[in-house]
Structure formats: C-alpha cells, structure tokens
Amino acid sequence: IHRMQHFTRQLEHSRVSISPLPFAVQSYTTTMAASAARRFNPSNATILSSQSDVFTDFLRAKLEDDLESVPGIGPASKASLQAAGIETTHHLIGQFLLLRDPDCQTHMDAFHIWLSEVGVTGGQKNNVIMAISQKVDVWIPGTWDDSLMGE
Known part of the structure; x- marks a missing residue:
C-alpha cells in the first residue's frame, strides 16, 4: 500500500x-x-502571375491619386486606409517611406504590419507591397531588393 x-x-x-x-x-x-x-512574402503576391498586365500597367502609368489604382486595393481596403488618414496613393507612398529600413525585408515587413493594423486584409497586402515598392524603386533605386524573390 x-x-x-x-x-x-x-x-x-x-x-x-x-x-x-x-x-x-x-x-x-x-x-x-x-x-x-505578419511578414511580407512575395510568393504570396498574386499580382505577379494572375494580374501581370495590371501590375505592369501600374508601374508604367502616371501615379493616380485614387487608392484603388494601386493593384490589391479595392473598396474595403480603400475605406480602411482612408479611416487611417491615407486619402491618396501619394499618402500611401509617404507612409511606405516613413517605415523605411536599410534592410529591405524589414522594411516590407513593417509595411505589411502597418497595412494589417489599419485593416487591409488577406493576401492583398502582399500585392499592395509589391506594387508600391516596385513603383517607388523606379524613383528611389534600392528601395526594392530582387533577392527577396528567392531567385
């Protein structure tokens, strides 16, 4: 016992x-x-494959004020961004640049987190990040790093 x-x-x-x-x-x-x-993953950016014309057109075109001109931003994301004080594409690019970090992955992650916090949902965040980062890289070379694509 x-x-x-x-x-x-x-x-x-x-x-x-x-x-x-x-x-x-x-x-x-x-x-x-x-x-x-909460990390940016370029392989989740559907814009590169399914909407390549939309992406290419965005990169080549003059920057429009309308947030919905950015691939990946629809009415719901636009409303979320406007609620956060982002009224135009120029404002969105300004926010992207405010989060700048010398390490590209850290910069993209910070923008991804910020987009989540203001209410941009789902995989569209990766599309928005690809579009904005590539557009800005034309004006400010080095903003985007092709090594993030894993190639």
Whole structure:
C-alpha cells in the first residue's frame, strides 16, 4: 500500500509538472504562426502571375491619386486606409517611406504590419507591397531588393 501511495504521489506530481507544457507549446506555435502571418512574402503576391498586365500597367502609368489604382486595393481596403488618414496613393507612398529600413525585408515587413493594423486584409497586402515598392524603386533605386524573390 505504501508503495502504491508513493507511486500515486509521483504520478500526481508528474501531471502537475507536465500539464502546463501543451499550453506553452500551443502558445509558441500560435506566436510563430502570427509572426509568420505578419511578414511580407512575395510568393504570396498574386499580382505577379494572375494580374501581370495590371501590375505592369501600374508601374508604367502616371501615379493616380485614387487608392484603388494601386493593384490589391479595392473598396474595403480603400475605406480602411482612408479611416487611417491615407486619402491618396501619394499618402500611401509617404507612409511606405516613413517605415523605411536599410534592410529591405524589414522594411516590407513593417509595411505589411502597418497595412494589417489599419485593416487591409488577406493576401492583398502582399500585392499592395509589391506594387508600391516596385513603383517607388523606379524613383528611389534600392528601395526594392530582387533577392527577396528567392531567385
């Protein structure tokens, strides 16, 4: 009986010390997934494949004030940006430049996070980042780094 009680105490102690583990692992997994979701990933930019004409036209055209002229910005994203004080494409580019970092990935990630925080949802963020960064790179070479494409 004494041996059984000792075994039971050890078992209870093991449960107590193990029980927090799944939460910690789940929390870490959730944190890592959230972190990955807040990073710019050019391979998620559908504009390069499915809407290449739209992307090319945007790069070649004169910059328009209308936010919806930016590939990836539709009525809902436009409303979110306007609610954040971004009324024109020029304002959006200004915000992009405010987040500038010497490391291109860090710069794109910062813009991705900012777009998320103001309410631009889904994969459109990657399209907006590709369009704005490529357009700005024409005027300010070095804003975009082709190595982000993994080629």
